[in-house]
Amino acid sequence: MSIRLEHINYIYSQGSAYEKHALKDVSLEIPQGQFVGIIGHTGSGKSTLIQHLNGLLIASSGALYYNGQNIYQDKYDMKSLRSQVGLVFQYPEHQLFEVDVFTDVCFGPKNQGLSKQECEIRAKEALELVGFPEKHYSQSPFELSGGQKRRAAIAGVLAMRPKVLVLDEPTAGLDPKGRDDILDQIAQLHGQTGMTVILVSHSMEDIARYVERIIVMNKGTKMLDGAPREVFSHYRELEQVGLAAPQVTYIMHGLKERGIDVRTDATTVEEAAEEISGTLHFLRGHR
Amino acid sequence: MIRDITIGQYYPAKSCIHRLDPRVKIVSTLLFLISLFVQNSLLGYAAATVFLGGVIRASRVPLKFIVKGLKAVVMLLMFTVVMQLFLTKGGDVLADFRIFEITEKGLRTAVFMAVRLIYLIIGSSIMTFTTTPNALTDGMESLLRPLNRFQVPVHEVAMMMSIALRFIPILLEETDKIMKAQIARGADLESGNIIQRTKAMVPILVPLFVSAFRRANDLAMAMESRCYNGGENRTRMKPLVYKTGDYMAYAVTVIYLTATFVLGRFVPFHLWIF
Numbered sequence: 318m319s320i321r322l323e324h325i326n327y328i329y330s331q332g333s334a335y336e337k338h339a340l341k342d343v344s345l346e347i348p349q350g351q352f353v354g355i356i357g358h359t360g361s362g363k364s365t366l367i368q369h370l371n372g373l374l375i376a377s378s379g380a381l382y383y384n385g386q387n388i389y390q391d392k393y394d395m396k397s398l399r400s401q402v403g404l405v406f407q408y409p410e411h412q413l414f415e416v417d418v419f420t421d422v423c424f425g426p427k428n429q430g431l432s433k434q435e436c437e438i439r440a441k442e443a444l445e446l447v448g449f450p451e452k453h454y455s456q457s458p459f460e461l462s463g464g465q466k467r468r469a470a471i472a473g474v475l476a477m478r479p480k481v482l483v484l485d486e487p488t489a490g491l492d493p494k495g496r497d498d499i500l501d502q503i504a505q506l507h508g509q510t511g512m513t514v515i516l517v518s519h520s521m522e523d524i525a526r527y528v529e530r531i532i533v534m535n536k537g538t539k540m541l542d543g544a545p546r547e548v549f550s551h552y553r554e555l556e557q558v559g560l561a562a563p564q565v566t567y568i569m570h571g572l573k574e575r576g577i578d579v580r581t582d583a584t585t586v587e588e589a590a591e592e593i594s595g596t597l598h599f600l601r602g603h604r
Numbered sequence: 605m606i607r608d609i610t611i612g613q614y615y616p617a618k619s620c621i622h623r624l625d626p627r628v629k630i631v632s633t634l635l636f637l638i639s640l641f642v643q644n645s646l647l648g649y650a651a652a653t654v655f656l657g658g659v660i661r662a663s664r665v666p667l668k669f670i671v672k673g674l675k676a677v678v679m680l681l682m683f684t685v686v687m688q689l690f691l692t693k694g695g696d697v698l699a700d701f702r703i704f705e706i707t708e709k710g711l712r713t714a715v716f717m718a719v720r721l722i723y724l725i726i727g728s729s730i731m732t733f734t735t736t737p738n739a740l741t742d743g744m745e746s747l748l749r750p751l752n753r754f755q756v757p758v759h760e761v762a763m764m765m766s767i768a769l770r771f772i773p774i775l776l777e778e779t780d781k782i783m784k785a786q787i788a789r790g791a792d793l794e795s796g797n798i799i800q801r802t803k804a805m806v807p808i809l810v811p812l813f814v815s816a817f818r819r820a821n822d823l824a825m826a827m828e829s830r831c832y833n834g835g836e837n838r839t840r841m842k843p844l845v846y847k848t849g850d851y852m853a854y855a856v857t858v859i860y861l862t863a864t865f866v867l868g869r870f871v872p873f874h875l876w877i878f
């Protein structure tokens with residue numbers, strides 16, 4: 318159970334004046350159950366990359382395997398792929414269209430050919446998973462607040478019970494609280510369901526404390542790929558492409574340069590605080 | 605998916621034609637189109653070919669693109685040519701199919717009608733390939749300004765046109781995104797009978813309209829908060845000013861017109877089409 322990309326290239330509007338080579342020789346493998354962050358500057362090809370995962374975009378060259386099967390082979394069942402790899406687009410609330418939230422969330426399962434009853438069970442389950450309050454189920458999706466709309470839209474994809482959930486910048490345009498709420502909810506979702514979760518973002522700070530692996534995209538190529546602390550250790554290269562490691566990385570490196578012997582691979586504020594106080598304790602003891 | 609429509613599209617390049625004032629391009633294109641329809645001598649068309657060829661070369665738009673634009677109207681072209689071929693009578697009969705016949709005059713008219721239409725399409729698409737929609741509406745507004753005297757709201761019409769043009773690519777992109785999002789939720793847009801397909805459009809059209817209204821609203825708000833209230837006393841940040849190159853372009857057009865006129869009037873009779 319995994320997704321494997323081999324030498325994927327993608328070119329938009331090939332042969333026209335607006336030709337754009339958006340993905341260049343991208344290879345990677347994502348095992349089932351992993352919580353992955355894809356990060357990169359605007360225009361680095363993140364959205365293009367993830368649209369390949371459920372076959373919405375077909376690579377100009379290269380191969381993509383889902384569970385070991387080449388999805389570009391003849392007669393591959395794209396519809397089933399799309400219900401197994403759920404893709405939540407950027408600003409997903411722009412896709413809401415039904416008269417009420419509950420019916421809208423039922424749209425996905427209905428397209429899967431499930432019975433009305435089953436659709437409702439799944440819709441309810443999905444709305445609960447994203448923490449959408451029950452009292453708003455029968456409200457028009459257009460009357461909700463930004464954060465609630467987004468939850469409803471994410472539930473619309475979750476209701477299909479995908480094995481892989483891909484979210485394109487799920488926090489774009491939300492306030493800091495709404496952002497943290499959504500991210501916490503997604504992390505919780507990953508813990509509860511064992512789904513593969515792929516989280517796209519352009520902010521390191523956002524995803525650093527959640528994901529177990531970070532893939533850094535730059536100008537259509539895969540620049541770095543590894544555990545967060547490993548990726549952040551390349552903070553100078555990240556800066557050069559307009560990204561930044563979390564602030565704690567800078568603090569730890571700064572301390573080290575000034576002669577305080579701390580480990581520099583902390584990724585969250587909590588870890589850093591612990592490391593610093595531990596080191597200070599140690600130094601005091603030796604005075 | 606939807607983005608591959610090329611007709612009326614701008615082709616970004618750096619060329620002397622791209623740099624020309626939009627008014628020059630509009631006026632010259634119009635004159636060129638008129639010249640196509642008033643002349644009917646072989647040498648006149650030769651002059652048109654030279655003129656058009658020169659402009660295409662100077663514009664740096666690949667020929668491939670121009671031909672692509674022609675493909676869209678190929679049906680219309682065929683229809684016109686066939687009609688001309690069979691329905692124009694005169695001169696020797698070349699072929700006789702009992703019910704209809706092809707005459708010498710019919711053949712000539714058909715051939716030249718085809719050339720006219722092709723030149724017409726190429727001529728006007730050169731204008732849209734080398735001029736941004738915004739520059740085009742600016743040029744139109746400036747050229748039509750005298751109509752203000754007759755109570756025609758020239759500025760308002762031009763503003764509406766440029767807004768509409770500006771929104772076409774945005775709405776196409778939006779449609780593309782919404783379609784993808786619904787396909788990702790399992791929507792089936794391709795199969796089924798006409799009723800099922802129409803129903804399948806609802807999840808696309810509702811969000812599209814919602815978004816169009818939202819954008820219209822935002823735009824109106826933004827314009828009002830910058831105190832926009834129509835054309836009166838409004839000045840431009842970049843007023844259209846003729847430069848040397850523009851006068852030269854006008855001169856080239858005038859030379860072309862004179863040439864076709866002279867050639868049309870004074871060439872030997874046997875080179876005439878009708």
Ligand SMILES: Nc1ncnc2c1ncn2[C@@H]1O[C@H](COP(=O)(O)OP(=O)(O)O)[C@@H](O)[C@H]1O
Pocket residue numbers: 329330335337339357358359360361362363364365366607
């Ligand atoms: N539909 C499209 N047509 C043409 N070019 C596109 C299209 N979508 C994206 N691009 C271009 O491809 C590049 C990568 O875009 P994208 O994958 O959206 O980046 P990101 O999601 O990282 O911001 C950008 O340069 C963008 O302009």
Ligand SMILES: [Mg+2]
Pocket residue numbers: 363364365407485
């Ligand atoms: Mg994107």
